[in-house]
Amino acid sequence: MIAQGSGPVRALGAMSGTSLDGVDAAVLETDGDEITGFGPSGYRAFTADERATLRAALGRWPGEAGVADAAAIVERAHCALLAGFADVVLVGFHGQTLAHEPGGRGTHQAGDGAALAAALGVPVAWDFRSADVAAGGQGAPLAPFFHFACARWIGATAPVGFLNLGGVGNLSWVDPAASAPEAAGAVLAFDTGPANAPIDDLLWVRKGLARDEGGALAAAGRVDESVVTECLRRPYFDRPPPKSLDRDAFAGLADAVAHLGDADAAATVTAVSAAAVARGVAALPRPPGQVLVGGGGRHNPVLMAMLAEHLPCAVAPVEAAGLDGDMLEAQAFAYLAVRVARGLPLSAPGTTGVPAPQPGGRISLPGA
Secondary structure: OOOOOOOOEEEEEEEEOOOOOEEEEEEEEEOOOOEEEEEEEEEEEOOHHHHHHHHHHOOOOOOOOOHHHHHHHHHHHHHHHHOOOOOOOEEEEEEEEEEEEOOOOEEEEEOOHHHHHHHHOOOEEEOOOHHHHHOOOOOOOOOHHHHHHHHHHOOOOOOEEEEEEOOEEEEEEEOOOOOOOOOOOOEEEEEEEEOHHHHHHHHHHHHOOOOOHHHHHHHOOOOOHHHHHHHOOOHHHHOOOOOOOOHHHHOOHHHHOOOOOHHHHHHHHHHHHHHHHHHHHHOOOOOOOEEEEEOHHHHOHHHHHHHHHHOOOEEEEHHHHOOOOOOHHHHHHHHHHHHHHOOOOOEOHHHHOOOOOEOOOEEEOOOO
């Protein structure tokens, strides 16, 4: 659809992450290799009722109860937001991950890209993860190739880490001196462990709140280090990367802090998230010069302070490098959409554990 070597295009990427807060959308100018410019962005929050429906469908697969309702919400929210963007030639639609079980049932993102293409009148690239999982990869994380492009865009000359703190934490170590993101040794990426999901779930269950705004509750509490130590004994942390997690893989943290008051529980699950990242950084080929943090977790000063304390390098929000931490994931799927259209790999052995660089995704055309 878009010929290799035909130059950069304006693509619109969308992301609704496992934090279940809403849909991010952003325009990126790219040829699928280099970033040539950033365009406008937008956000559409899920309502409380929509979030409850999505939350109820977590862990479920196509055809199971509640999945169709969740998919309808995802499609409706995306259409409402994406219809407000003009002059784009391609949309990258990730959908809402409800279940992720590589090596088992596969991966499930709710939402139909064909329905979105028909509604928007623009080609839609979607289903980004299935081909990787079918080829033996983890299907996640998928943003690392975009992080490689970002490292070059900011002018990095030494390895840099990109940490996304969404529902799950994922870390990309990129060497911008490599020839391409799929080259051997260019990128190592993996899910570090829980990030915002257990914090958000704790606040939802105990207080009916969507998140620990500004880390205020955690700031008032004391960390139970025994819970952190016990959590880090889970086999996941001893597995070498690349590796990935389902959002609810650490749902048992709620039971582990059930004996604690609200503030101490919030402080403890926040500390688990930071400690998980520290374990991930220790597994990198060599320490990065800095770790740039995107996602909602960078707005939690308690979590960011814990990261600064535990990591052997500088830690800063991605804004310090001129990037937009709220839109980095949406921009990533704009970037990946162009790679889908040009038949370029989306993943590699160092990002998902797939045996060889793997193209993927599918494109739905309006009116098809």
